[in-house]
Amino acid sequence: xxxxxxxxxxxxxxxxxxxxxxxxxxxxxxxxxxxxxxxxxxxxxxxxxxxxxxxxxxxxxxxxxxxxxxxxxxxxxxxxxxxxxxxxxxxxxxxxxxxxxxxxxxxxxxxxxxxxxxxxxxxxxxxxxxxxxxxxxxxxxxxxxxxxxxxxxxxxxxxxxxxxxxxxxxxxxxxxxxxxxxxxxxxxxxxxxxxxxxxxxxxxxxxxxxxxxxxxxxxxxxxxxxxxxxxxxxxxxxxxxxxxxxxxxxxxxxxxxxxxxxxxxxxxxxxxxxxxxxxxxxxxxxxxxxxxxxxxxxxxxxxxxxxxxxxxxxxxxxxxxxxxxxxxxxxxxxx
Ligand SMILES: [Fe+2]
Numbered sequence: 001x002x003x004x005x006x007x008x009x010x011x012x013x014x015x016x017x018x019x020x021x022x023x024x025x026x027x028x029x030x031x032x033x034x035x036x037x038x039x040x041x042x043x044x045x046x047x048x049x050x051x052x053x054x055x056x057x058x059x060x061x062x063x064x065x066x067x068x069x070x071x072x073x074x075x076x077x078x079x080x081x082x083x084x085x086x087x088x089x090x091x092x093x094x095x096x097x098x099x100x101x102x103x104x105x106x107x108x109x110x111x112x113x114x115x116x117x118x119x120x121x122x123x124x125x126x127x128x129x130x131x132x133x134x135x136x137x138x139x140x141x142x143x144x145x146x147x148x149x150x151x152x153x154x155x156x157x158x159x160x161x162x163x164x165x166x167x168x169x170x171x172x173x174x175x176x177x178x179x180x181x182x183x184x185x186x187x188x189x190x191x192x193x194x195x196x197x198x199x200x201x202x203x204x205x206x207x208x209x210x211x212x213x214x215x216x217x218x219x220x221x222x223x224x225x226x227x228x229x230x231x232x233x234x235x236x237x238x239x240x241x242x243x244x245x246x247x248x249x250x251x252x253x254x255x256x257x258x259x260x261x262x263x264x265x266x267x268x269x270x271x272x273x274x275x276x277x278x279x280x281x282x283x284x285x286x287x288x289x290x291x292x293x294x295x296x297x298x299x300x301x302x303x304x305x306x307x308x309x310x311x312x313x314x315x316x317x318x319x320x321x322x323x324x325x326x327x328x329x330x331x332x333x334x335x
Pocket of ligand 1: 067103
């Protein structure tokens with residue numbers, strides 16, 4: 001779309017851009033998740049509108065996509081793949097690195113099973129990496145990248161929450177739809193490699209490591225629990241609680257905004273970017289208005305993280321308690 005055609009979005013952006021400028025953080029990035037892009041009802045304009053922000057905020061270093069990128073609901077596997085490529089092409093055209101977590105919709109198997117389709121048309125991990133792993137230097141669908149800033153060194157860890165066995169049954173079909181899993185191999189990499197650094201760490205995954213206390217994971221009809229807990233999640237939760245270099249966790253999947261503190265560790269989830277009011281507990285969404293989408297510019301400044309919302313929902317401020325020199329425990333335990 002042209003800049004003129006995107007004005008229904010970008011006309012609302014100047015005030016937000018001014019906020020980001022005022023914060024003046026040394027580390028800024030975009031977090032968008034659950035695009036569920038359809039060719040006919042596309043999230044591409046929202047991604048194209050990011051160019052307006054990036055032209056005015058060159059301090060934004062990269063984009064993180066939280067998974068569930070395309071239209072796995074479509075019965076034609078070619079249309080499904082085309083919807084993925086179109087949203088990825090739009091993100092790659094922004095000229096900042098794009099780091100992708102893979103969602104539990106992305107291999108297509110869950111919907112294929114639900115609709116009695118042939119799961120041999122699934123997008124297996126190698127093809128998925130070819131679609132969305134341009135900035136992934138590894139042969140796995142999980143990796144990390146290190147970023148240096150004036151405010152210190154950071155590590156961004158991107159988990160693969162769909163790291164399940166792609167085994168077939170006697171009919172050659174893939175039986176594990178929707179399944180959220182961290183493999184033993186990935187968990188060992190996380191513990192021994194990803195967390196083994198002096199840098200401050202942010203961890204991204206499609207699903208929360210733990211659903212406990214996350215709004216939307218229970219309480220129908222206002223909140224809808226999408227599916228099961230992450231297999232292997234308790235093991236990673238143990239390690240992020242232990243490793244105080246981890247400053248915060250990010251996830252999508254639940255399609256709600258949450259900031260939940262697990263002791264001194266904030267866990268953030270973000271609304272779906274697609275045009276859908278997932279449940280009555282979510283903000284209303286209207287086509288042709290700024291609420292058509294939702295994504296954040298995340299600004300990290302010392303012990304505070306500012307999430308500036310573009311689209312539906314509201315700005316959030318997160319205390320990075322583990323980044324505080326007078327640490328959290330001393331507030332409660334005197335002497
Ligand atoms: Fe989703």
